Amino acid sequence: MLLSRQAFATPFVICMCILGVGLIQFPQLQKLINSNQSASLETLDKEIKAENIRLNFLKKTPTFGYNNFIADLVYLNFIQYFGDDQVRDKTGYSLSPEYFEIILERDPRFLAAYRSLSISTSLYAGMPERAIALAEKGLKSLxxxxxxxxxxxxxxxxxxxxxxxxxxxxxxxxxxxxxxxxxxxxxxxxxxxxxxxxxxxxxxxxxxxxxxxxxxxxxxxxxxxxxxxxxxxxxxxxxxxxxxxxxxxxxxxxxxxxxxx
Incomplete structure (x- = not known):
C-alpha cells in the first residue's frame, strides 16, 4: 500500500511543481505588462532573461500527461507577452518562438497557435525560419x-x-x-x-x-x-x-x- 501511494504521489508532486512554475510566470509577466515608459531598458532586459530561463525550464520538464494543460497555460503567457506593446517596442519579440516551441511540442494540434506563431515570430520577431521549422514539425502530427x-x-x-x-x-x-x-x-x-x-x-x-x-x-x-x-x-x-x-x-x-x- 505504501509503495502504491508513493508511486502515485511522485508524479502528482511533479505535476504540481509544473503548475507552480507556470503560475509563477503570471506575476512575472504582469510586471512586464505594468512596466511603463519610465522603465529602464536594463530592467526590462533582466525580466526578459528571467522569462527565458523559465521557458527553458518548461521545455525540459516532463508533463506526465498534462500536455494540453501546459500548452494552454504557456499560450496564455504568450498572449500577455505579445500584447504588451509598450514593452515590446523596447525589447522586441525574440521570445515568441520560445513560447511556441513549448506550445506546439506539447500540443501540435493546437490550430490557433499556428496563426499566432506566424504573426509573432515571422512578422514581428523577424525569424521566419524558426516559424517555418516549428510549423513543419507540427504538420507531422496533423x-x-x-x-x-x-x-x-x-x-x-x-x-x-x-x-x-x-x-x-x-x-x-x-x-x-x-x-x-x-x-x-x-x-x-x-x-x-x-x-x-x-x-x-x-x-x-x-x-x-x-x-x-x-x-x-x-x-x-x-x-x-x-x-x-x-x-x-x-x-x-x-x-x-x-x-x-x-x-x-x-x-x-x-x-x-x-x-x-
Missing part, C-alpha cells in the same frame, strides 16, 4: 481532418515562405497542399480556401515573382483577425504592390488587384 481545418497550417507556412523568405517554390508547394487538404471537405469555407490556395499556387508556378500572389498572401494576413498594427502593415504592403484595399459596409476588406501582374 492530417486533413485532424484537427478540423488543419489546412490553415499549410497556408500560414506558405505566407511565411513567400513574404518573409522570398521562397516562391516552397510557398507554391505549401499553398498546393492547403488546397489539397481543404478540397476534401464540402463546406463553403473549405471550398473557398481550396479555390484561393490553388489560385495562389498557380500564380506562383507561372511567375515566382507574381504580385497577384503576394497581394493575395498579404490579404490572408489582413483578413485573419489580427491586431490593428498588423492590419496597417498588410494594407501598406498591398498598396506598395499596386493593389487597393476597400472596406465594405459590413466591415470586411475587399482587395482590388492591379491591372497587370
Amino acid at each position: 492530417s486533413p481532418s485532424v484537427p478540423e481545418k488543419s489546412y490553415y497550417v499549410w497556408r500560414y507556412k506558405g505566407v511565411d515562405e513567400l513574404l518573409f523568405l522570398g521562397n516562391a517554390k516552397a510557398a507554391e508547394q505549401s499553398f498546393a497542399m492547403a488546397a489539397n487538404w481543404a478540397s476534401k471537405f464540402s463546406d463553403p469555407e473549405s471550398q473557398m480556401i481550396a479555390h484561393t490556395s490553388q489560385k495562389t499556387a498557380e500564380f506562383l508556378s507561372r511567375n515566382p515573382n507574381s504580385k497577384y500572389a503576394q497581394i493575395a498572401t498579404w490579404a490572408i494576413i489582413l483578413n485573419n483577425q489580427v491586431d490593428e498594427r498588423t492590419q496597417k502593415r498588410a494594407i501598406r504592403e498591398i498598396e506598395a504592390l499596386g493593389g487597393k484595399v476597400l472596406t465594405t459596409p459590413e466591415g470586411t476588406h475587399k482587395i482590388v488587384f492591379p491591372p497587370k501582374d
